Amino acid sequence: MAEKRFIMNMLANMFNTMAGKKIAIFGFAFKANTGDTRESAAIYVTRGLLEEHARVVISDPKALDNARKDLSDVLDRVILEPDPYKARGAHAIAVLTEWSIYRDLDFRRILKSMVHPAFIFDGRNILEHKRLYELGFNVFPVGKTP
Secondary structure (H helix, E strand, O other), rough: OHHHHHHHHHHHHHOOOOOEEEEEEOOOOOOOOOHHHHOOOHHHHHHHHHHOEEEEEOOOOOHHHHHHHHEEEHHHHEEEEEOHHHOOOOOOEEOOOOOOOOOOHHHHHHHHHHOOOOEEOHHHHHHHHHHHHHHHOOOEEOOOOO
């Protein structure tokens, strides 16, 4: 299962523990420009991170209502936040939907609000990895060399 590998990659690169770490999930819909979450990888990744005792903040421009339904049994352990800039104090960002707005974020601003070392796991390979690395992120794109 790709989601399990994604979580294991995060775990391995974040010093083998997620306990107490805040992870910001950017994108909960199964594809951009929709609020549809049916079979979204984000559902499985979120649940896997919670099993690892991470604190999870989910940001998505259209899918938060469906995220609330999909995660109703663990909603007390998740923060739903439409504004990705409000995921302050995160240790890592996991990009799980290819929303174009995520390409255009002010990552310098985001980096300043994160715990360091700061990590980005780009599950959709939509970000400018070299630029993010130069800003100071530890960048882990799916299927590519970090």
